[in-house]
Amino acid sequence: MRITRVLSATALMLGLAVTPAVADSSPSPSPSEDSGAPTQAGTSFRTATEIEQGQTATASASTGDYLYWSFPADAGQRPTVKATVKLPDTHAAETWQIDVYDGLRRRQACQYGAQTRTAAAGGTPSGGASSVELACVLRTVHAWSEPWANDPLPGTYYIRLTVVNLATSDLGLPVDAEVRVDSEDIGGAAAVDGSLAQPLVPGAGAISQGGEEESTKEALLASLEPSGGWASGWWSDRWVWTGIGGMLAALAGVGGYALTRGAGRPTRVPPGA
């Protein structure tokens, strides 16, 4: 237990050391999770703020802004994106929405969760919503899919949080947003044969083209990896299932043999024959 903790801390520190963009954006790089959580959001795919799964990122913004974050998700995970928006005291009815895009900027469907929600007008005598809570449960990320499919693949995912319906009087009012991504491990049920050459991380081609030295100097489109690195894709619990199944089959085979073969010699054969 302690070893894993030490190992993960070391891995995290190494990760911080080799990714200058991350190290620069966080004032005090430290292995503990919450102190390094980003306190701002990007305003486009290109400037999306990178967050890790399990981190609660906050941002102060204005109503009408388009807020972008990105996070890495690996095969076998089913990410859940949750966002909370704290609205100003006085506001008209507003509809907020989160959209999730994959590393190729393709919109990803939410299986369930309130992706869009309308907050009733606040500051009126009848009261109203002071915050909006949104959630989006993505489909399970598979290690491989056909190029023609829109299935979620390992790589970077973008979150876009914005107000989609608002009164002009609310435009530009300050709001506070909070997002968090957690994922459920689906395991071998989602395992497929095959894997991507590289995870769907934007800018991967430019890095392999420019070489390591060049890429570390430049700003990257996406640099975060899952905490244990990208899965190589060969392990799944299907090995365990199939292995145990094989052993049980062998046992059953021995049982079946013993049943028909009978104990010792056949009964029809006279003793001493």
Add this chain to the structure above:
Amino acid sequence: MIRTQRLTAGVCALLAALTAGIAFPAGAVADETTATAPKVDLVIDVSGSMRANDMDGQSRMAAAKQAFNEVLDATPEEVQLGIRTLGANYPGDDRKTGCKDTAQLYPVGPLDRTEAKTAVATLTPTGWTPIGPALLKAAEDLDGGEGSKRIVLISDGEDTCAPLDPCEVAREIAAKGIGLTIDTLGLVPNTKLRRQLSCIAEATGGTFTSVEHTDELADKVNQLVDRAADPVVTPVATTGAEQCAKAPTLKSGLYTDREEFGQQRWYRVDVEPGQELRASVSVSADRAVSPSYGVLLRAETARGREIVRGEAAGNGRTDVISTGLRYPKAQSDDEDEDTATAETVCLQVTHSFSAGSGVQATPGLPLELTVDVVDGPSQSSDVASFGLGRGWWLLGALILAGFLAGLVWGWLSRWRVAVWRTN
């Protein structure tokens, strides 16, 4: 003898490492900072209306000055900051002169905090509100360099210098310069001002904030300046062609282009066997567009056969619509590696944004294209992982099969023994 030699060698190596360590990065950093330093131009409205006392009991001008002082203290070292005023010098009634009244208060460059603060202290609310001309000049201030550029406009009244629409000015500025964003801050909760300032912001991918308190103003401007200092990838400008044959050939990277309503854009990418092409495209809505829209990205062979497409559609308020595609090119079967040549893939981008009659069609909508060619295509021979199974049905089936095999084997051996015995 050997020991001293080793020692000298060690000292030499250490010295060399030290000098290299000191000299090399310092030079590299100096080169980088001048060429890619982020630039910010703060454009402040010093029109007569800034005299109004409605910001926490003090005048808007005093609030702005206080905020500026805080911002100047907090500006990161690497940011080159400038300040431009509008309506600061001409107090008269002549519209023509008043609408040209914009001046550079502090030039964009390495920041001298005391000097900048002294310059800010001299400001007194005076004249008109020529937002459009001020933005044009501010864009000139930021000219040159490869870093990100940002204009922060602080105003308390809508533009008084029609017919030059500041919103269109902003769009043209964005079309000219790459990576230039305009963020706007409105000091008065006024619907018309909100519309205009948010229009300016949306035209360049910036943000609009309505500010009613002094501390909010300082916080927001600080946030925007910090945002400019964040390292971002600057896209490369390219111009797609009307057909594939004339299209520019792109390598891995991030590109921008402009695409008018109803236009199509073609690009070409070379993909070698065993490589995978990944492309994504985003088209931004930088003006008032009709509420339903879409984008289509198609990959074709040079002969016009469609390989794969990415499409997206949406409706309602949006900043961008985007889609992407992936094309793994299989390893060639030829044994002779040299004969395997790169395939030219044509990428076609079309969007279905539309706008009302009053909306300008040029410059086209901003288009952002990412191209990644990575080694090794993805492949799969079976849906299951290595042909392995899982679940209770699998266990049941295996046990049953094993049991039946055992039964048959046992029966066979018994039969064989019986036959042997009888013979």
